[in-house]
Structures are given as structure tokens and as C-alpha cells.
Amino acid sequence: MIHVRQATTLDASSMADLLNAIIEKGGTTALTRTVTAADIKERMAAQGDRAVWHVAVDEAEAVVGFQWIAPNAKLPPEACDIASFVQIGRTGLGIGSALFDATRKAATRLGYDWINATIRADNEGGLTYYQSRGFRDWAFDDGVMLDSGQVVNKVSKRFDLK
Template sequence: MINVRPAIALDAPSMARLLNPIIEDGSTTAIATKVTGDVLVTWMADKYDRDAWHVAVNNGEEVVGFQWIAQGGDYLPPEAAEIATFVQIGQTGLGIGSKLFDATRRAAKDLGYAWINANIRADNEGGLIYYQSRGFQDYGRIEGYEMANGQKVDKVLKRYDL
């Protein structure tokens, strides 16, 4: 059984262990540098006061997925949140992302957001399908986005109105 709850600092090492193989694979995330639990604690420190982090845990309280929303910085209006979703390799398609999004959608409304932006690599077929299945609609594209490692990818912008 999968349970979703707000993430806490003690989850960060497990979250890093989940995320680093995804980063190493290099085919689905724009994050190009491996992270540590300490880095994730820093990210979770609420730099914009409108962040929400959730983890999906199994019966043994092992993190099998996580998702966060944050204020989009300078490139999105204040009523829009940016979303990121990560599910443990080999655990996709089991409903983890759906349960995470249910919690994130509620949190986004509670934080006063009007819509959620998903910024997805165009070559990330699983990510594109996931966000489409949640009701996100295409609204833009970024051509030739340069990642931190110098790789260039196209990105699809999807929007979910709350």
C-alpha cells in the first residue's frame, strides 16, 4: 500500500537515493547533477514560502516517489506553481504519481495558486503521458534548452488550471 504525506527533512536522504539514479540515467530530468539529502533539505527550506513537498511511502515507510510545487520564480506569474515529480525507477505505472498529484493539487489550492506549470523534456515520453493523464494541457515549448551539463533538449510546457 502506498501512503502520501508531507515530506520532512528526515525523508531527504531517501529522496536523494531515489532521485540520483534518475539523474544518472539522464533521459527524463533536466537536473544534471547528483544531489545529497542536505541539498534536498536546502531546497525544501521554502525559499518562496509557497512550496509544498510530498512523499509517497510504502508500508515500510520507504520513499518510492516525491513531488513538489514551488513558486515559479521570475518566469511565471505569482499565481502559477512549478511542479516536479519523481518516482523510483521500476515503480512507475503503479498509481504513485496519481496519489502524489492528488495531495499536490490540494496543496496548490490551499497555497492560493490558480494553475500549475509542468516543464517537461520533450523526449520524456513517460513524463508527457503522466502530466497529460492528470489533465495538463500543452501551452508552449522551449526549443534548445541548455541543461547544466551542456546538453540541449526541447521542453514542452503544460498547464493545469485549478
């Protein structure tokens, strides 16, 4: 059974471990450098009061996924960015759906009109996940250089809350 709750800084180490496994595997996230619990805590604090972080935990309270929304200076104020991460080997089990239910409600409560997801064009799982939630394509970025020097294309999808 998966339970979704608002993340706290006490979850930062578990979130960093989960994210680092995804980064190390490669091919799905635009992040290419590993992160620490301090990095996660710093990001949580820096995003302000229009950001919300959720974790999905299993019966043992182990973090098996997390998702956040936050404003982005490149988006209008009525929009927020979303990022989603599910533990390797646990995708397709409803974790992402449970996270998005909580995140969608939080975005509405915070007064956002729509959510932006920017996904690597070669991340088929991520593209499928957001498409299955009702996100639709709205922008494309070709030739984006990642911190590692790798060049990828990105697809931005939007989910209208209203």
C-alpha cells in the same frame, strides 16, 4: 499500499537517493548533477511558505516517489511549478496519481490558480503522466542547454485548478 504524506527534512536522504538513480539513468530529468540530502534540505527551506513537498511511501515507510510545488519567478504569482519523481521500476503503479491528488489539494489551499510542469520533450513518460492528469500544452522551449551541455527541447504544460 502507498501512503502520501507531507515530506520532512528527515526524508531528504531517501529523496536524494531516488532522484540520483533517475539522474544517473538519464533521459528523463533536466537535472544532470547528482544531489545530496543537504541539497534537498536547502531547496526545501529556500522555496518558502508557498511550496509544498509530498512523499509517497510504501508499507515499510520507504520513499518510492516525491513531488513538490513552488513559486517560480518566471511564472505569475498565481501559478506554481511542479516536479515529480517516482522510483525507477515503480512507475505506472498509481504512485504519481496519489502524489498529484495531495499536491493539487495543497496548491488550491495555497491559493494557486494553475500549476506549470516543464518537461523534456524526449521524456515520453513525463509527458504522458502530466497529460493524463489533465495538463495541457501552453509553451515550448527549443534548444535548452542542460548543465551537462546536452541540448534538449522542453514542453510546458498547465493544469488549471479553477
